[in-house]
Amino acid sequence: MLIVARVPAAFNRAALNIRLTIRRDPAGQGIADLSMDLSKSSLLAGLSQRLQFLGARTSVIAQNIANSDTPDYVARDLAPSAFDARVGAALRVSDPRHLQANGAAGASVKTHLAPDGEASLSGNQVSIETQMMKLSETRMEYGLASSIYRKSVELMRLAVRGGR
Amino acid sequence: MDDLTSALSASASGMRAQAGRIRIVAENIANANSTPVAPGLEPYRRQVPVFASFLDKKAEATLVTLTRVELDPTAFTVRHDPAHPAADAEGNVLVANVNPLIEMMDLREAQRSYEANLGALDQVRSMAAATLRILE
Numbered sequence: 385m386l387i388v389a390r391v392p393a394a395f396n397r398a399a400l401n402i403r404l405t406i407r408r409d410p411a412g413q414g415i416a417d418l419s420m421d422l423s424k425s426s427l428l429a430g431l432s433q434r435l436q437f438l439g440a441r442t443s444v445i446a447q448n449i450a451n452s453d454t455p456d457y458v459a460r461d462l463a464p465s466a467f468d469a470r471v472g473a474a475l476r477v478s479d480p481r482h483l484q485a486n487g488a489a490g491a492s493v494k495t496h497l498a499p500d501g502e503a504s505l506s507g508n509q510v511s512i513e514t515q516m517m518k519l520s521e522t523r524m525e526y527g528l529a530s531s532i533y534r535k536s537v538e539l540m541r542l543a544v545r546g547g548r
Numbered sequence: 549m550d551d552l553t554s555a556l557s558a559s560a561s562g563m564r565a566q567a568g569r570i571r572i573v574a575e576n577i578a579n580a581n582s583t584p585v586a587p588g589l590e591p592y593r594r595q596v597p598v599f600a601s602f603l604d605k606k607a608e609a610t611l612v613t614l615t616r617v618e619l620d621p622t623a624f625t626v627r628h629d630p631a632h633p634a635a636d637a638e639g640n641v642l643v644a645n646v647n648p649l650i651e652m653m654d655l656r657e658a659q660r661s662y663e664a665n666l667g668a669l670d671q672v673r674s675m676a677a678a679t680l681r682i683l684e
Contacts, residue, residue, distance in 0.1 A: 445555075447609050449661075449668045453565075512660070515664075
């Protein structure tokens, strides 16, 4: 019995894609491939999607802060529903050897305009205070999701080590 | 480019633009008392930074840039100083159209925006650190 554990080199943000493949080759019976893909676990998949969403939202907020003095710039925001569409847009795969892409790569996110209160004389509609508040909120949620992710991976490791 | 890196690029562009603005404000303050060298010439004219947002394809983010610097068309200050080499027939000298009070306010606003970008950068960095801790 040959046991191969491999961790893909491409570490796609939080999508820790640990794959455990067990190959058996009893004489003349061919190779049976029993693989376990951690990214298929609904908890980890959900958390990694959440982390991706929060990362994308952080990017949008950082762009708002950078443009807080640009004339006619209106603040933008990202809704979780808009992000679901992006994650769903994955490459179609008809063979396991095809390239796997989880939609997040290359697809654009649909942001919506979210002006903060009144416009200034230059037509700019960004309030740094509101954006900083949104940013710290996103940062806290990101911390929460990544801690839960870490704890679940730790639990799995504990199970693999047999409680030691 | 992933989202956290785009966020870093956006914050960096904001800091760069605000630093450019601070430089222009500093030039204005430095030249607040500039006068022409001879009568009939113009003194220093106040500079006004103009920001514009643009979509950066590489960073996949709407960045900000200091597109151009315009000259303030308001009238120069006139000071009566007959002894000055640049004084005209009536003894008046043109002085730069810079109001130090306005410049100080502009400087304060630029500083505040710069700090906001720096704060955003710090938050993004701590998020990236949280992601890396998953590996521990």
